[in-house]
Amino acid sequence: TTSTNLGETLDLATVMKASQAISGEIVLSKLLERLMKIAIENAGAQKGFLILEKAGNWAIEAEGSVKEDEISVLRSHPLNAEADSGETPKLASAIANYVIRTQENVVLNNATQEGQFTRDPYIAATQPKSILCTPLLHQGKLTGILYLENNLTEGAFTTDRLELLKLLSAQIAISIENAQLYNNLQEFNQNLEQLVSDRTHELSNTLDALKATQSKLVESEKMASLGGLVAGVAHEINTPIGVGVTVASALAEHTTDFASTYKSGKMKRSELEEFLDIATTSSNALLTNLNQAAALIQSFKEVAVDRSSEERRTFIVRDYLDEILIQLKPKLRNSKHSIEIKGDTKMALDSYPGALSQVVTN
Incomplete structure (x- = not known):
């Protein structure tokens, strides 16, 4: 039944x-x-x-x-x-x-x-x-x-x-x-976002570019092998970004002191000249480090695109090998080995840079 x-x-x-x-x-x-x-x-x-x-x-x-x-x-x-x-x-x-x-x-x-x-x-x-x-x-x-x-x-x-x-x-x-x-995660993210928003616009733009590139790598199956490259670039970009933040913070303090002196009406010519020297030096340092960070990001993006697109193009071999090795630096620091590249700095190759990048990495 x-x-x-x-x-x-x-x-x-x-x-x-x-x-x-x-x-x-x-x-x-x-x-x-x-x-x-x-x-x-x-x-x-x-x-x-x-x-x-x-x-x-x-x-x-x-x-x-x-x-x-x-x-x-x-x-x-x-x-x-x-x-x-x-x-x-x-x-x-x-x-x-x-x-x-x-x-x-x-x-x-x-x-x-x-x-x-x-x-x-x-x-x-x-x-x-x-x-x-x-x-x-x-x-x-x-x-x-x-x-x-x-x-x-x-x-x-x-x-x-x-x-x-x-x-x-x-x-x-x-x-x-x-x-x-x-x-709890939402509260943590809100605190983190507040901290990031306090940084300079230049630093925020650089970090956003890196995050955008990293997110694109995660979304693509062909980019799964680029974890080492992300770590390498992040490690390399830390130095210029850190210097940029330090210089920007120091410049902000000097600017605050300068503005206070100016408003008091007791500014001396020597104080004005000293601030101009500090501003010029800090601006040059900021520009140099931000350009260095931008160059690292551009290098990172170029290698990433090459691996995912599998397109053929002409590229400078020596420069491209330097870009590939960025991802290996963290691992090489923990080993007893070092890598030195010798060769013509102007030699170009008409081939598939993505394939060369994978071979050299392996």
């Missing part, structure tokens, strides 16, 4: 739909909103709370109810926080602490008449009916706590609904961890 349990089929469809909705969100605030709506809807709850650990303490990071469309997230209320009315706590903190400590489910069909939490201040004050509190576990680690209530019906949280939440708990825990990592 064959038969189908319609309830189990619907539960499976619900689990799959909810799991996909949860796994498809990576922004922490949006994920918590979606989690609360899914949990309240599928568990048959009137209101719910998501409790997460933050800085060593457990706090309410999301709360919602069927009466309100908006989900409150990332406000970090303590477990014993009072409701908006200020008269009673938001939830039964004793139940939440019990689940945190034991990592066991708590299901109460009538919270005021059964279980060990009847004397909890929240339960005594609000007389709730059905309460469900379940841990969110991933690989044995407690990621969070889901607390749900239904004050209209006794026994609202049936075994089927608890099992459904158990099936979703692993995906919820994974999604929360991923979203927290993503959130």
Whole structure:
């Protein structure tokens, strides 16, 4: 005989739909909103709370109810926080602490008449009916706590609904961890972007050009062999860029001092001449190092294009070999070997530079 349990089929469809909705969100605030709506809807709850650990303490990071469309997230209320009315706590903190400590489910069909939490201040004050509190576990680690209530019906949280939440708990825990990592990464990127924006325009343009070139290499399968070249160029370009930053910083300090002296009306001719000498020397140093960095980037781009395009052209052999060896310098520094190229500096070759680059590298 064959038969189908319609309830189990619907539960499976619900689990799959909810799991996909949860796994498809990576922004922490949006994920918590979606989690609360899914949990309240599928568990048959009137209101719910998501409790997460933050800085060593457990706090309410999301709360919602069927009466309100908006989900409150990332406000970090303590477990014993009072409701908006200020008269009673938001939830039964004793139940939440019990689940945190034991990592066991708590299901109460009538919270005021059964279980060990009847004397909890929240339960005594609000007389709730059905309460469900379940841990969110991933690989044995407690990621969070889901607390749900239904004050209209006794026994609202049936075994089927608890099992459904158990099936979703692993995906919820994974999604929360991923979203927290993503959130931390976003904060790090924002700090990094702020630091980069403080640099001079010349340095920023040079770094952007290098990043753009590197990104193109990563996107192309034919550029997979250019990892060594990227490292070599990055190592070589570090010196002129570092010198440029140092000179620019020193020039900025001198300019600030010069402007202060000028505004005071006490400037001497000797001070003006001294600043002009410093400005001229610094400008020349900046131009020299930026030109050197630009030349390295141009060399890097030329070799990269040759390897990816496989086109034939005429090139100076000696100069091209020097460009290829840029990528080998970091490795050569860690070995007992050195490379010296001898030959006509004007000798040209009509061939495939990309193939020559691959052979010499090998």
